[in-house]
Amino acid sequence: MAALGPQAERTRLAAAGARSVTRAAILSGQPLKDIIKGRIFFALLLLALGLALLGLAALILDAAIDGRSMLSLDLLTNSASRISPQTAGYANAIYGTILLIGGVLVMTVPIGVGSAIYLEEYADRTKWWNRVVELNIQNLAAVPSIVYGILGLAFIVRGPLDLGFILFAGSITLSLLVLPTVIIAAREAIRAVPPSIREGSFALGATRWQTVRRQVLPAAVPGIATGVILAVSRAAGETAPLLLVGAATFVTFDPTVFGDNGYTALPVMIFNNAKQAQPEFHVLAAAGIVVMLGVILLMNSFAIWLRNRYEQRW
Amino acid sequence: MAQDESRAESRREAREAAAGRAGIAVRPQEFQAHAAGLREKVFELKGVGVRYSGVAAVKEISLDVHRNDITALIGPSGCGKSTLLRCLNRMNDLIPGAEVEGRLLYHGEDLYGPSVDPVQVRKLIGMVFQKPNPFPKSIYDNVAFGPRILGNKEGLDQTVESALRSAALWEEVKDRLDSNAFGLSGGQQQRLCIARCIAVQPDTILMDEPCSALDPISTGKIEDLMIELKEEFSIVIVTHNMQQAARVSDRTAFLMVELDADEDNRWGHLVEYDETEKIFTNPAHKRTEDYVSGKVG
Amino acid sequence: MAQDESRAESRREAREAAAGRAGIAVRPQEFQAHAAGLREKVFELKGVGVRYSGVAAVKEISLDVHRNDITALIGPSGCGKSTLLRCLNRMNDLIPGAEVEGRLLYHGEDLYGPSVDPVQVRKLIGMVFQKPNPFPKSIYDNVAFGPRILGNKEGLDQTVESALRSAALWEEVKDRLDSNAFGLSGGQQQRLCIARCIAVQPDTILMDEPCSALDPISTGKIEDLMIELKEEFSIVIVTHNMQQAARVSDRTAFLMVELDADEDNRWGHLVEYDETEKIFTNPAHKRTEDYVSGKVG
Amino acid sequence: MEARDAIGASRAIGRGGGPSRSLQAPSPRYGEKAIEAMLGLCALLSVVTTTAIVISLLEPSIEFFGQVSLKDFLFGTEWAPTFTPPEFGVLPIVLATMVTSFWGLFVAIPLGLGAAIYLSEYASPRARKTIKPTLEVLAGVPTVAIGFFALFFMRPLLEDLLPFLPWSGPQAAGVAGLAVGLMIVPIIASLSEDAMSAVPTGLREAAYGLGATKMRVATRVVFPAALSGIVASIVLATSRAVGETMIVLLAAGASPNLTLGFTESVQTMTAFIGQTATGDIATGTVTYYTIFAVGLLLFLMTLVLNMISIRLVRRFHEAYD
Amino acid sequence: GDSEDGGGGGGDLSGTIRIDGSSTVAPLSEAAAELFQEAESGVKVTVGTSGTGGGFEKFCAGETDISDASRPIEEDEIAACKSNGIEFEEVQVANDALSVVVNPENPVECMTVEQVSQIWDRGSKVDSWGDVKGLEADVGDESMALYGPGTDSGTFDYFTEAINGEEGVTRSNYNNIGEDDNGVINGVAGDQWALGYVPYSYVEESAGKVKPLQIENPESGECVAATIETVQDGSYVPLGRGLFVYPSGEALQKQEVLEFLTFYIAENDPITGAATFVPMTEAQKEASQRKVDSLVEG
Ligand SMILES: Nc1ncnc2c1ncn2[C@@H]1O[C@H](COP(=O)(O)OP(=O)(O)OP(=O)(O)O)[C@@H](O)[C@H]1O
């Protein structure tokens, strides 16, 4: 050490100085204020999330507790009953909801995906009409469901289509209601397919439709399916527009799609039961909510499973 | 190497067989005379320019691409190499707002003529991209995609096998043709993309920085492959790697960014186009020399 | 140049003032003796390795980075240059599943020691990324971001100006400090990112392929800037451009991908680390020579 | 030369199908055009829907405004279309809609954004993968269920928690609003999370690289950069809140009071429509047409909201790309 | 099992019967439908609740067979039916009563129509018990919260007409409960000094949560509580009323509809019992059956 010249000595000193500064700096940690702020912020975030989840949990629990005395399989197999609400069930309403939703699927999937494909793959965005269509879809997604009910009443049940108060009219109304959501979700799924896949296909001499049909769509299916299920589960829970397009409340047989002898749906029945004077019906309504939540949860879980199972990571 | 040669040989034989009639002589290697004037031209570009939404990206490019050559496009980032390459098989048609000007002949025919069908063009002129972009399907389906959409469903297995052999990938994947292409390494994926391209039997292959995402070993394999493939196809390759251009290409075009006086507009233009050796050892322009010697860029 | 020197001078003075206590001698330029053994070390890496979700990306890297040097990391794509660089300011902490092993000393202090705060580390060790990543804010706010979060709100205008001057950007933007940073060209954006980094007065700057997205003119400007900045900072730069490494760096580390027997695993390791001139003219290893001469990669 | 021609021929035959180097399309591809037309028609259906909505609202509304002046409708402060004599001042129900939406947003914005920031910046990928869909389930809960939950669970709970408020009656604008908030939390959380996740990692890294803490990165970099998406999510949630029927019908009541009170019973626009359209009102009366006039106003309100949001999103967006 | 009374269908009928209209009457029609279907499993009966107005709209368009109504059909609706050639008859199917309810803790037991009207009339200034003139019990001057059902309901129309003299005439500043009449019960149950009005059945089912007030009969001057007897014998005035269904002449040509209505009238006691309404008297039943028969004859 002693052999070191003065220059080297100065270098060593400087290094030691820098080191001590650094040491202090990296060990000192952040100012306490920052740490506290960060902790509080994090706690608030957790609180926000927790409250939101708590709301969901409370909702489910509340319904389950209120309806617990009626929670049994009978709920799924028995018909509505005015005489003995204790043994009443939602069989026909569930069946009606299934038919309604089936109709929604049959209509929204091709039309929604078709629209999404058109907008994403074909439409030239420099053309004003395509922009109008896009804008229009965004607007429709925000239109209140009750307004769709009015539309359904004026245009589908009566007016131009004049279908009458049949289940199919309800299906169409709900389809129109969720179509914008389905289109938006499908567009997102299609957009998530990287352009390189399209380029690869075009470069092999595939036409546009071949590219869409063989590459883009298969890759977008999980995303589309998820979007569709989430949209459809919203349709399944809608009450207000169905009231307007004439879902009857007391039906003791399984409805048909085109039959003009009335139909009902699960949320409509729940609503109706809850309004009754007799407390037995209130229990029935709570039990119905549990059934409804079960259906929604099932559909959502399926969507999530689909997403996690088939999601393509690019 | 001996093995490679015999592989190439067998491939050539396969082609001869496919040619169908024995009377046609398949051109032996030796005839690839380098007398430029006489050589068959695949592309002739005359004052080609491209605009994106009205803004010029490249301007006034004139050059000829010869058959069974590897032609390299080099130049700094943003000089329009990819843009130019994508004109050659009308991939630019897919970009809204892209316009091509000038004349671009393909085997003497105007590639942008009114009766030309871009889909047909892309069948003849294949393309390999910078990032390997296999389809999210099995290896087999990736290669079979092209033949299938062309409606050539007969002898598909054979087509797939010979395409994979040509791309020097067969040995590595023959036991797992049904597994997903995403399970392959980057280099394998890129060779798969080349196989996919070969399977539609194009006339010309365009490659846009095919090795830039790959490790040196994969890169080496693909370079070897290119040299093999040029017996059969004409190849245009974009690369940012000058060593690569020097290693594989026959002719090299050097593009550069031009700025106008107030630096508001910039576009790519062709500085020099010549035999690769000339470009790298004795370029005609100072800017080329600066670039290839690493002084800029 | 005289102007530049005086600018550098004044900056140095500012730092000396900032050093706070007069007792610490700030090393003058002349002392940058190249006697490696004696030079002050900024980083000392001893058998550093990184794993992503258990899979090794780089292994067993040992090297020393010296003060006021530009140290270049070169190597083929995927060899772990970025990974290694991101260890140096604990950016890897942000990637879930990333683990660092080995010893990594910064000014003699264990950078991964239990009481070290990564946030604090990143204040001292700035970083510039491959793609210019200005915030979607005004030019001024971009540069002021760092000082603001550090709570240094006094003399902000001055800090911003001097940072922009240091990044050789002041003249170009002084009239539009309030306009959005996205309106700048790529090269200007990258210099803005450098200015933003300088504004927090780091000790060391890490740069990950800072020019790969830029045109040659912008690249030239940033290279000049780096050489200027090294008077004040230590710089570690990753580049895929060997010419760039040769032009700007003092020392160069060459990393390479290693494959295990069955090609299933690959990781980066350090082949050679030496003075830049040595690496490029007379490397000790064959693989380095192949790489720098363009035989592979 | 001969040799070359021969090769050309060989390739032509080798390729098998059609004339070899022809650049013309082998067929006119009518199928492609037909498909494009069909897809275009699908997209057009949405325009038809809008037109139908406008017509079905406009026709009876014109009838309505033949009997009630636009001025009385828009600026009247008393809403009693079923009373004798009737009053058609729409302000009370518009205000009620705003009040319930306000309370909805009051809970949903902090909860939704908090959850979104947590999910995008703090949660591990695995946590995000389970929590986000769970939240989305909340978006699918039938609103009837939420309505009853508000009426029978939240209302008593809130009275216990906030006994100093002037509670009266089972229905309260504020409670209904909070329940609406519960419904729209997932919309804000999920869409804002999408927007924040879409912020390029580069920006985050830049901020971390400058020594920013996680909170600063979230609040100073990610949040502002995702603002357009966040605003969009909030506006969509607002139109859902404005358009929500069952919750307010059950939990806010049907008293068209012109009030801002938290505990007061109010009637919103949707509640009016939902109730009156299924009530005992004879069709063809002015009262009946009122439903459509209110529907039209509601439609226009959500339309304006949405247009504003699209504007905002576009403005912000231009700055980032 | 009561099919012998209903005309001896013996379960061999088939077809569908569509009923729609008032949600007040719906429970009755539902109970009738359910009991009828037990006997005639081949017949599908559906009951909708589009409201009286909505029900008549469909009915007069020929879309339903029977319309439930909690108020008599209006001129416009009659005209609509006429123009579509729909013949109909008003058939009473039950008695109903409205109850004015207060909290069980409230000492008041009886009110006069004038007092109720004082509280509920248009522009009423009553907002505490002290404002109500002539109450027999001393209730001090506690402030009075008011609850009433949705203004689109038959209950509202009936109450305002009976108490304030004209349909729709009422004060407007009260808690309008809207869709669910249980809201009135819960509101009054939760506030010692609240007052509201609801259909009788909601009081019946409320299990003592609220107390129905007696109403002083304007003629006899006696306080009358709402019971089956008082409603049936007409002493619970003016808040007793009949509930009606409107069958169409065309529908009555169908055997199953005729059988159903006959069943509805004959089995009135169990039906009204299930729906907690007041059953018809024998005389009322006969009158109803006569109307049905006359419509069948045309
Ligand atoms: N789709 C596009 N729309 C608008 N401008 C574009 C588009 N594609 C490229 N450009 C512009 O055209 C110019 C040339 O781009 P191009 O991608 O062809 O460069 P390049 O030489 O391939 O660069 P690199 O080496 O980075 O790939 C650039 O200025 C680029 O910004």
Ligand SMILES: Nc1ncnc2c1ncn2[C@@H]1O[C@H](COP(=O)(O)OP(=O)(O)OP(=O)(O)O)[C@@H](O)[C@H]1O
């Ligand atoms: N976040 C990550 N998770 C998992 N693996 C990663 C991650 N980032 C990098 N890797 C892997 O680590 C290895 C080294 O990657 P790195 O980005 O450091 O290479 P590089 O030398 O910077 O390459 P390039 O020149 O392409 O930037 C690669 O195999 C890469 O796939």
Ligand SMILES: [Mg+2]
């Ligand atoms: Mg490119």
Ligand SMILES: [Mg+2]
């Ligand atoms: Mg890297």
